[in-house]
Amino acid sequence: MTGTGEVLLRVVGLTKAYPGVVANSDVSFAVAPGEVHALLGENGAGKSTLVKMIYGLVKPDGGTMTLRGAAYAPSKPGVARQQGVAMVFQHFSLFEALNVAENVALGMQNPPGMRTLASRIRQVSQDYGLPLDPDRLVGDLSAGERQRVEIIRCLLQDPKLLIMDEPTSVLTPQEVDILFQTLRQLSAEGTAILYISHKLEEIRALCDAATILRRGKVVATCTPREKSARDLAEMMVGETLTPPARSAKAKGAVALEVSGLSVPSPNPFGTSLKNIGFSVQKGEILGIAGVAGNGQDELLLALSGEVRTARDRIRINGAGCGDAGPNERRRAGLVAAPEERLGHAAAPDMSLTENALLSGAVRKGLVSRGFIDWAATRDFAGQIVEGFDVRTPGIWVAARALSGGNLQKFVVGRELSQAPTVVVVNQPTWGVDASAAAAIRQALIDRAAEGAAVVVISQDLDELLEITDRFAALNGGRLTEPRPTQGLTVDEIGLMMGGAHGMEVAHHVHP
């Protein structure tokens, strides 16, 4: 529906600066009714700030917006919603302890009574092929179902413009297909969609137009179907990317062996692990895929030793260590980097030196007779910063002060620098820009080439396909049989990840 000359939203010269960073600088673009418009850019390119200004969460420093020809300057999200702008957030917008209907009501300006609302939720969710029970607690829903809650919350207000911030990062490939059907149906009904992503194939499949952002500036506009994914990537990153080089060395003896591992989740809304078994050889990378909340965090806790189990369930180099704590496992050669960087992998208010000590003390021998060897610790931290290209003013800065990507490089680097025999990482490149992600992946491959057994837990399928030798998926706390990565198709992977959780049916009823 592009090219009719009609414009729904026009953004002219939008600018927003934070202390030290210009998030958006002179950004302009226009969206037509019914158009699916992509905002493409790396993490930190300013996409989120831009849509937050359109949704009234952030006040622009300069520039103007017009909606249907009239001046538009929402002072708060409520005003934006009244004018027909709705937003599906990437994080932070659902309440786990409240039920679906209550969550929907909180996102509406004037919600009807709970009973009317519940029946409208059922109605709309069926119409758009997103079945949902309004009485269920959101904490019990899968990631895909949670997203449906957000989408339905928006749809109930009959939006003219729907903003979607990275909607597919938590979905299986099948669920992505269903989401796209829903979005195409909305677009055909005249709703414009502003689609934020850094996944190029999705944008090529779905979007009519794309605005590409880099460091807060518009660097290109294009029709994504006419460009190759590689063109788009280079426009987005601004440099040529080299894919990581894999080694073809022979695999060694089994270094990590897990059998019959069942662990109850320590979190009330977590997923318990059920009878997990796999083994990893020296020099091998095992990828574990799965939609968030299917037991990834629990698996990392069980492997790192934060959650203990029976001795024989986990063996490192043949020695049982299921009942050992993290330090004993480090001594045995296993290092782990959890997903949550601040507060789990690193202590936010402690310096990089201190953080290096926290996990490196055992294997690097940084403590003797109860006293810390600060000189050796500083050397160790310096090696990590240098070896993994961590951009920081120095090793004395607090972990909190580093950007996400740099801290991730530090955390992964810290573990890999301890000459481990087994490496376990969860979401190694989550929220990390493309060049840092490439560096982290290369480091994992190098470590494996040096003879470590590596387990990579990730939601990023492209990443897993790129670096792993074998591939398994977590689904509801169960692990599928690992299969060689080479030759796997996306459909097979989707089925391993649990398919579409019964979503197909509704779209057959309302095609």
Add this chain to the structure above:
Amino acid sequence: MDLTAINPAVLIASLMVAAVPIMLAATGELVVEKAGVLNLGVEGMMIMGAVYGLAIAVEAESPVVGFVAAAAGGAALSLIFAFLTQVLLANQVATGLALTLFGLGLSSLIGQGYVGIKPPPTPRLDFGPLTDIPVLGTILFRHDPVVYLSVLIIAAVWALLKFTRAGLILRAVGENHDAAHALGYKVQRIRLLAILFGGAMAGLGGAYISLVRVPQWTDGITAGAGWIALAIVVFASWKPWRILLGAYLFGGITVLQLNLQAAGARIPVEYLSMSPYLITILVLVIMSADRGRAALNAPAALGRNFHASR
């Protein structure tokens, strides 16, 4: 020991009275915690309410004015807490503890001129012939208005949290303040109002001690009731009606041990006096044994300060 001296109807009637202060304070704290704020200053706000209530009631010669002043006094003290934690983002635990210590000291200073003075009596509500119904009349229809008010407030808080949009927003703020902010709700303002309500309720509860339960002023008159109120919120797993249950349980044990003392039980008085607190600890331990379920009911953002970032 003469157990026949204990009349069950009178016992129940007096446990209802004994439960009022902690019930009021706990209801207020429940609302505060539902909004995601942990105010450990309940004891301080209660005792400020107690001293304000007594002083103003004596000066104005009216218990009603005293109760209103007590609520205002408790709210005023909680305003300090709100300013420190919501505006200056001070640590909630430390600020709450400081508030208690401050309240204990200030109340002692204000109360100096009122030691030994009897406040004007709070009249019972007159239910006419209903009062004379055997047993039931004693239990239900011979109380002062605050006893009924405290139950009404629990009912109102329950209905507010369960059925109204305001209650839903309050719970949402306590559950996930980032999400509430992203949806456009004023987290700080909502929390401020909740804290003020909590302060007013604690003040009211404190005044009930100094105007009705004890009726006079002594230093440290609340004797840990604020801490019990905090414990009862956990005991109730943040559900209003269970506050009633918890407060009556605690009140019941308090009254029973007093009666046992009067009846000449052969247990040292010290053990009887500590029994309500011991049983509170015991119940909390049992409640917390099922960690998963208890964590499910607790507001997820409890005690965490909110700061709107980008």
